[in-house]
Amino acid sequence: MKQSHLFTKTRKDAPADADSPNARLLTQAGFISQLAAGIYTYLPLGLRVLDKIKNIVREEMDALGAQEVLMPALHPKHLYDSTDRWDKIDVMFKLDGAGGKKYSLSSTAEEVVTPLVKEFVNSYKDLPVAVYQIQDKFRNEPRAKSGLLRGREFSMKDLYSFHADEADFLDFYEKAKVAYLNVYTRCGLDAVVTAASGGVFTEKHSHEFQVATDAGEDHIYIDRASGEVMNREIIPEEDWKNEEKYEIKKSIEVGNIFPLECRFSEAFKMKVPGADGKMVDIIMGCYGIGPSRVMGSIVEVHNDERGMIWPKSVAPFAVHLLSLSSKDEEVQNRIDNASEDLYQGLKDVGVEVLWDDRPGVSPGAKFGDADLIGLPLRLVISQKTLVDDSVEWKERTSTDMNLVKLSDIVASVDAWMEE
């Protein structure tokens, strides 16, 4: 994409109310725009990142054998009569519709997915079933904060699994952990499985995925004896500062998975005949990961004083091609032609390029924007590089700069993409 065509611009100053690196940097670079506290528009660069994260999540969920659906955001109230949660989910938005109808806005979807799957499952032979969706969720947060980390409207992948027995559930639950860790690794996040309280549905532990980082507001406790990782909920209060027993790290929660036992299948009277013909209870699990929260977390972890540092897998574009301006018209023509050729050459081999072709913008401003936007590979074409028939190559994670011949550059980038 040509940067001259991109309708967004970077801004010099941080927004006054940005309370976190992700809110500040994503806004300054023109990835997101805040509409209200906890409510953001994804601009072209930001939407590309969000979509890439969603696709990584989708691939890992598909590999797990889960099937994608899309449930509505409007949930009729009567569904919550079955589970008695209408007044218990404290962050639920509620609204009135025509004809006295009452709805909530989706903050979770057990009340929708359970009767949905029940419709199609008649026997233990139809199990297991795992369905997921990637949908916007809503939470009436009293205090939204930290940019994409705690929003009122945010993207969520929620997966629900249904099993005829406990062993099958546990098998899937462990595979889901692995799929989740795959997602984080692919997104450039180093997450650990963290035991957490089971919440209201089970005496088992649930599990969170936590990324250790000084930017985090959560804490993980790593038992120095056993190596087990736990969140604060399940540590005795007197041990909260016990650094002899635990290695304590600041962290960000980037996902969680819960055993639901039969809480929802019972509420919706979902039983099926088992192998012996007797009716069996259906055991469920739920598994959540927020693509928008993952996006914010990546920025929290991967940034420096100059801007964001995107991993290749989720960067809006892999390459930022900068054409520097020259006052000499003939030189400018050579720069423009070499840039155009390189832009086309990279696109032809499937490399996504943002081409800073803006005329009359100073080199300093182009370099500053490139660092702020943080694409993994910066290529510069200028009067100086053309003396050697070359392009300047600089990766965002490194300070090294090299000249690569114009005749080799497409092949070099192509090889780098595969790394």
Place this chain on the structure above:
Amino acid sequence: MKQSHLFTKTRKDAPADADSPNARLLTQAGFISQLAAGIYTYLPLGLRVLDKIKNIVREEMDALGAQEVLMPALHPKHLYDSTDRWDKIDVMFKLDGAGGKKYSLSSTAEEVVTPLVKEFVNSYKDLPVAVYQIQDKFRNEPRAKSGLLRGREFSMKDLYSFHADEADFLDFYEKAKVAYLNVYTRCGLDAVVTAASGGVFTEKHSHEFQVATDAGEDHIYIDRASGEVMNREIIPEEDWKNEEKYEIKKSIEVGNIFPLECRFSEAFKMKVPGADGKMVDIIMGCYGIGPSRVMGSIVEVHNDERGMIWPKSVAPFAVHLLSLSSKDEEVQNRIDNASEDLYQGLKDVGVEVLWDDRPGVSPGAKFGDADLIGLPLRLVISQKTLVDDSVEWKERTSTDMNLVKLSDIVASVDAWMEE
């Protein structure tokens, strides 16, 4: 995908409250599931169709030079103070949030996109700008009906364009018409541009895109003298049944585009310096097309007494591979092996296949499901076809059946895909 893995099932009977072919067929075939009137879950087969339509729309919008964003569904009330529309949009859902905050749910997005684009446009040189999103919209319809045609929650692509002068707006408006017609053609719909009243913002006509079909609830009027197509709004009431003057056809509206003049740019004080330094008003247009409504319309137009008939471009899978059962174990093994090879062979060349591998399901039930689901090409492997080392080839739009050698079938399907 193996049909044995698909968690949905077809159902024999139409749902009691299905009031239209699209609601009935999409539900019976397991593409959608109604949660409440006008509120549907997209099941795996249906979501694949919806996503394909969205991608066609996305490609045509990108080709138009528009840039994709994603705006929030929660709209703070104060935005509507600027336009005085809070109490004027009669189908708007409104809700109360924590701390006395009031929101509406997105039914349109002028109040969000205008201040958003204003942030980045400082001069006529930054224009034109065209931004779009594909987002779920909400309408508090007193009477939702006709399946995906009039829902309370539905998918919408809304595009907004911003121009420094009228000529530039008109140029874009005409190009948008062409892009819209491309979308419909690619989705297997034969739509016509239909003049409609301009609504409240302009004295110009707006334009609808109408698909002539007996299943429609709208009407288009084709002026027998001039050939101009109009909707009923702009026909004098005394001419509503004048078939001498007009050819009158039933139709479904599948999109509309509106000149907005300066209605919203004025409300949000969006003016920029023009080429001569004088401040100019910004002229806007808006352009809507609902992927879910398009999906419903395709079913209304393309079906027969046995089920749906999907165009290749939007079918959930291009090919339905049916393996018929045999009571002879050795024959069954040969059927299974030939089917598995063909399934893999087609996937290897990028053909999307739904493989009806369900054991113990009768041929009649498999044929019935295939007709109901309506994939474009049905391939059958049975004891009979294997006598000739062949596969039975039948397209959903034809009654012809041919045998194609197993050794040729992948190449034949690959060639058919390109047709």
